[in-house]
Amino acid sequence: MPHRLPENGLVVFAKRACETCAMVEPVLGELARSGQALTVFTQDDPGFPAILRPVDDTALENSFRFDVEAVPTVIRLDGGRETARTFGWNRSEWERVTGIAGLGQGLPAMRPGCGSKSREPGVHEQLFARYGDTGLTSRRITLDAWDDEAEACFERGWSDGLPVVPPTPTRILRMLEGTRRRPDEIIGEVPPNLSPITVEKVAINAVMAGCRPDYMPVVIAALEAALQPEFTLHGLLCTTCFSGPIIVVNGPIARQIGMNSGINCLGQGNRANATIGRALQLIVRNVGGGRPGELDRAVLGGPGKYTFCFAEDESDPTWQPLAVARGVAPGRNAVTLFQGDGIQGFVDQRSRTPQELTRSLAMSLLAVAHPKLCEFTNAMLVLVPEHYAIFRDAGWDRARITRELHAAMVRPGKDVIQGAHGVGEGVAASRRDEMVAKFWPEGLLIVHAGGQAGLFSAICAGWTGGRFRHESKPVTREIVT
Amino acid sequence: MTPGLELCDPTAETASALRPRTAPLTTLAGSTVALMDIGKMRGDEFIDRLEQLCRERGVATRRYKKPTNTRVAPREMIADIAASCQAVIIALSDCGSCTSCSTHDLNDLDKRGLAGVSVLTEEFRHAFDQQKAAIGFDAAAIYVPHPMQNKTTAELHAFAEESIDRILAAICAASEPTPLEHAA
Known part of the structure; x- marks a missing residue:
């Protein structure tokens, strides 16, 4: 007092x-x-x-x-x-x-x-949280002086299974300094409960995920992209499949906040990569109510459902960044959300020409979902620098690589219809006499990322919801800072 | 309870801040109810009568006694209860540390799937509510009069007789109040 x-x-x-x-x-x-x-x-x-x-x-x-x-x-x-x-x-x-x-x-x-x-330093925010008019409206939960705050968060079901940073008013106020958006602004409705989410709730979950305040614009953009109707987050989070949102960040903000687009960029060890993806998943869990075993019915799930977020390597000027290919002006910041699974490794240390590498990549890409399923899912190809160099040195750019890959994945219908080659799975028997493409023309997203050494690219299979071509699509959204 | 760290709720706040308790059993037939004596003085006299009353109603029980009411139950005891019983009655809390520790024990057993109830004296209603809120667990409680330490054994037995039906109803949805004179 x-x-x-x-x-x-x-x-x-x-x-x-x-x-x-x-x-x-x-x-x-x-x-x-x-x-x-x-x-x-x-x-x-x-x-x-x-x-x-x-x-x-x-x-x-x-x-x-x-x-x-x-x-x-x-x-x-x-x-x-x-x-x-x-x-x-x-x-x-x-x-x-x-x-x-x-x-x-x-x-x-x-x-x-x-x-x-x-x-x-740091004191004023704590005093403001304690004595000031914070404007925070979320329900306050007062722990006992002897309680372990990390355990208290587990007890309340707020965690994805890993410890979360306890969301204290001080930390939330600091997080809100990372955005110009008002704390009470509603971003949208988060499935499955279609609960309205305010910027304040985004900040709370970002705190818990371990974000720094300067990640907030990326977290908000990722959430806004995820809530676009065509992203079908509702189906994605409830699905029996493996998939979850994969976030690719483009633009200078990725470097400004220290994101990894290089060595081990799909793996552990980078705070921004790890926590931005995790924040989105915690929002789905805590605000949307999408919890495994309840409405998240994944038969296996996948490690990417903790977090799957990385930046594209834009250091090679010959490479057109993903967001630019999807309509964002060069030099702008953007997120692209893809409904995808974990990675399938692509190992090819023998191909020397772009033609060889295209045929080789096509063989692996044809295995996405099932070798005989076509126009059934999308796919993301994470092309590493050494593989890209084979294309680049032959003068192939993103558009050419994409075009050639699609062409290499067209097969006679008789080979992929249900029952063909003694395998029940496949496309409808009525397509026996067609030439059948593996993916929709827009269904193959290529991202350039990874360390400079290693002829090991990665394929992320898309979610089966992608078979509804016009209903479920990846979404790209500009980041407003 | 001394207030500690303050957190902001990350959820949509459409549900209670408390985690729902494990649902009561649909029947006590074939189930074993743990009678956990928290180790506080005089609690055993109350539980002795509770045990008799359960037996009269055909409810199978298993007695446990904590080494002290001032700590949570030993892990081995919690594991044994969870392996051997389907429901638990924890009694009899009439102090702050009993209330706090027994609520943690109840939470621990609830998370292992046991329907549970804590028996406390009226004076600790507020402390129990505070501890529930701090743990975030919508625990069930039945209250008997306070104080109890100055009561005779017969009076403690009377507390058990007066509360047995409410206690069983807390762990079994189908539990019908049974008049004592009809039970045997």
Whole structure:
């Protein structure tokens, strides 16, 4: 509770660690003897200054409420309102504020003070969360002093199975500084419960996922993309298949926030990659109510459902970035969300020409979902630099590679219809006499990423919802910072 | 309870902040009910009568006794209860540490699929609610009068007789109040 102060009088904030505060200790004695009501708040040592009876403000509540920036600070109250203030030691200023002439004889005329403890890095946000009007509206849950906060989050079912960062008001306020969006703005409705989600709830889940505030624009863009009707997040999160959202980040923001597009970029070890994808999944779980075994009915699921997010390597100017290929202006920041599974490795250390490599890639891509299923899922090919170099050195760009790959995956219907080659799975028997493409023309997304060494690209099979060509599609969305 | 860290709810807040408890059993037939004595003085006299009343109603029970009411139950005891029983009655909490530790025990057993109820004295209704909120668990409780430490054995037995039907109803949805005179 804030200290009750006299309606009229002087208020001083000081700390022992400040040499100027120690220097003006005799002046405080003069103020006390002046007959004016004097209240001295001490920020660090409740026994300082010893000649007075200071009020302990080591919790810094009063310093916060008076918005003290430096010590010593002297404030005059008249009728309960602040009418004058000065800080540091400046004789004429102190005389003006206190109305007492001849203060601090023998002291220099002026000496700067020190920073207020309430303004030390990280402290102000905590004080704001504790004493300020935060504007946060989420339900507050107060733990027992002896509770383990990480266990408390597990107990409440807020976790994907790994520990989460406890969402304290201070951390949430810091996270909200990463966006210009208002905390109460509604981004959309998160399936399966179609619960409205505010920016504040995004921030809470981003805190829990381990995000830094500067990831917020990417998290929000990813969520907005996921909530586009054509992304069909509802079906994706409830599906019996393996899939979840795979997030590819394009543009300078990926480098600014330290995302990995190189060595092990689909793996562990990068905070931004790991936590942005995780934040989206925690939102699905906590806000949408999509929990495994309840409405998430994946028969196996996949490790990508913890998080699957990476950046595209845009360092090679011959490569057209994915977002640009999908309509975003070059140099802009964007996310592309793909409904996909884990990775299927593509190993080819023998191909020397683009034709060889195309045929080789096509063989692996044909295995997506099932070798005899066609126009049934989309696919994402993560092409590593050494494989791309084979195409690039022959003058093939993204458009050419995509075109040639599609052409290499067209097969006679008689080979892929149900029952052909003694296998029941396959396309409808009515397509026996057609030439059948593996993917829709727009259904193969190619991303350039990975370390500089290794002829090992990756294929992410798409979700089976992709068979509804016009109903379920990957989504690209610009990131607004 | 001393307030600790404050968290903001990450959910859509469409549900209670408390995790629902394991649903009560549909029948007690064929089930074994753990009678967990929290180790507080005089609780055994209450539970002795509770055990008799269960037997009279044909309810199979198994007695357990914690080494102390001031700690949560030993892991081996929790594992044994979970392996041997389908429901649990925890009694009799009449202090802060009993209330806190027994609620954690109830939570632990609930997560292992046991329908459970805690028996406390009226004075600890608020403490129990606070502990439920802190754990985030919608635990069930039955209250008997406070204080109990100054009661005679006959009076503690009377508490058991007065509360047995409510206790069983908390762990079994089909449990009908059975007049004592008809039970045998």
